[in-house]
Amino acid sequence: MAKKKKGLIIVNTGKGKGKSTAAFGVVLRAWGRGLQICVIQFIKSEKGKWGEVKAAQKLGIDWLSTGDGFTWRSKDMDETIARAQYGWKMAQEKITSGKYDLVVLDEFTYLLDFEWLDVNEAISWLEENKPPMQHIIITGRNAPQELIGYADLVTEMKEIKHPYKEQEISAQPGIEF
């Protein structure tokens, strides 16, 4: 049987580091090949502060940050949930725009895990609307089983050793953010 090409659903999950950075590594690779890329960050808010956002601006990669920087610890849950749902609406527009070969939904699993968005609804929507050759990378902890079932490629990033817990080392600019 001939091998087929298709747009992949890739999920990077687990408690370890590297979920988002592995997505950004694919962004770098895809950019190197001239693919059209859109990144939507669902939790992070402070646009322009992060190394990867600075890089994206320089490279002409579309990058949206729709979060308010909070999750379940938000003081205004209505606001946080509304932002998440707005982020998903933006993502749906980008996915169906026909402009992108690769769409990254960074920290999207939290919307599903906290049930701000129904996982089966999200999957049904993707099944019906995602362009067949478009790749989507979804990152975040606690990817629901339904999403794992739907995805083509799932990797768990597992923490073996972490310096900020075991040693008194602060997060390093350019490496951690």
Next chain:
Amino acid sequence: MAKKKKGLIIVNTGKGKGKSTAAFGVVLRAWGRGLQICVIQFIKSEKGKWGEVKAAQKLGIDWLSTGDGFTWRSKDMDETIARAQYGWKMAQEKITSGKYDLVVLDEFTYLLDFEWLDVNEAISWLEENKPPMQHIIITGRNAPQELIGYADLVTEMKEIKHPYKEQEISAQPGIEF
């Protein structure tokens, strides 16, 4: 106690995907912040073919590929081992050159795992010679315990689901390479 800053030794290991791409994501982030970066690929050979190499060329990131594309399956082990050792010599020069904030040793663990290079000698050399604020990212399967002990941050990439085994899907340019 005040938190300290230091150059980190980061290891991405395990059988799953995302070890190298997470390193390349940090490269993108670091580049976004104007850090000086060198990537040395110990196994891959075909320079210019990969999406990430094309990207690095456009971004002015120093990128060396010292491998011949083979590992333990090489038909000429002397050549393969000599290339690996030459790669390590190049890495040592880059690390001590004073030019780089971040050095990526991609697929370096194989040199240690196959014992082409002694892990304790490599660690001793790094302890004595690595500039204190320089970050090093080492990728590859089967990171030796000595290296895990020496590293600040270690993540295992664990395969949960892989499309090329479970489905008849070919590797996709821009995503996989």
